[in-house]
Amino acid sequence: MRPRGSVASALVGAAVLVLLTGCSGDDSGPDVPTRAPATAAVSPAAVKPAGQVFPAAATKALLAERSTGLLAALDTAGTTLSLIDPAAPTTARTVTLPAAGVSLAQGKPGEFLVAAPGRVLRVDAATGALTETAVEGDVHSVHTRTDGTLVVGTAEGAVRELNADGTVTRTITGLVSADAIAVTGENITVLDRKQTAVVAVGQDALGLMLRAGDGATNAITDPHGRIIVADTAGGELLVYTAGPLVLRQRFPVSSSPYALAYDSRSELVWVSATLSNEVVGYDLSTGIGVEVARLATLRQPDAITVDERTGDLFVASAAGEGLQRIGVEERKRGQ
Numbered sequence: 381m382r383p384r385g386s387v388a389s390a391l392v393g394a395a396v397l398v399l400l401t402g403c404s405g406d407d408s409g410p411d412v413p414t415r416a417p418a419t420a421a422v423s424p425a426a427v428k429p430a431g432q433v434f435p436a437a438a439t440k441a442l443l444a445e446r447s448t449g450l451l452a453a454l455d456t457a458g459t460t461l462s463l464i465d466p467a468a469p470t471t472a473r474t475v476t477l478p479a480a481g482v483s484l485a486q487g488k489p490g491e492f493l494v495a496a497p498g499r500v501l502r503v504d505a506a507t508g509a510l511t512e513t514a515v516e517g518d519v520h521s522v523h524t525r526t527d528g529t530l531v532v533g534t535a536e537g538a539v540r541e542l543n544a545d546g547t548v549t550r551t552i553t554g555l556v557s558a559d560a561i562a563v564t565g566e567n568i569t570v571l572d573r574k575q576t577a578v579v580a581v582g583q584d585a586l587g588l589m590l591r592a593g594d595g596a597t598n599a600i601t602d603p604h605g606r607i608i609v610a611d612t613a614g615g616e617l618l619v620y621t622a623g624p625l626v627l628r629q630r631f632p633v634s635s636s637p638y639a640l641a642y643d644s645r646s647e648l649v650w651v652s653a654t655l656s657n658e659v660v661g662y663d664l665s666t667g668i669g670v671e672v673a674r675l676a677t678l679r680q681p682d683a684i685t686v687d688e689r690t691g692d693l694f695v696a697s698a699a700g701e702g703l704q705r706i707g708v709e710e711r712k713r714g715q
Contacts, residue, residue, distance in 0.1 A: 418595030421636035439696035533558025567622035
């Protein structure tokens, strides 16, 4: 019998492949079956979190800036961004946002990007200085390329590509919502939570679409070109590659998988399990996800990130119970 993450699973995924047609200039949205977007399960009381816990506001998005290791924590209201130095986590610079932020992304070195209605906010990680790039629509997701161009997704299902100066170079419509963007090489793939699907974006239209479990919530990429998706409602982790879009791995993750982070030093993907207040580390190198670590977190671990310079794992509570740092040595004890 083949394991669930084998080629057989990829072929099952391919069987539900659908070709979508989308074009520029039509913002009416497709008439397709949808579901209410899945959300993180409500956590029980935490027991004893691993590592260290520091005070922090209730947080819905957390990101370690790649070049400096500074953290950005977006509060659950989306109105305040806290900039945190891991060396002094009890002190933070707070930035009041001009519009409610939805998600965070890496910008150019030393910069955070915040997706917000009608704009992408650029925040200097060191100073908190803020500038804006205007974008049509309720921006839910953003990704920056190495040449400074932006790919943004909106709640209305549009994907827009912008030059470094903010000029829109193309717009692709046809999704219900564009909630997370994965860029692997020249390929753009979008997670649509309302269709619980991942969709390839071509030059002039949407491309192939694959079902992403029963209720997908978050997606990230890794240096190997994989697109890792948390199927929160279905209790699974899904692994795709693009060009063409193919489901490569699919395996169960208990306790409602939600937030995702990738550690390039150890080549592990971390996923938070909100029903059990845990983070679980998986090795994907064998073709099927192998659990290598399981660590206790604070309550409601809705946001996680990894400092690529040190390998430290950070977990933020959406219930306002703090910011947790799990160092590499602490992680090893959980293996």
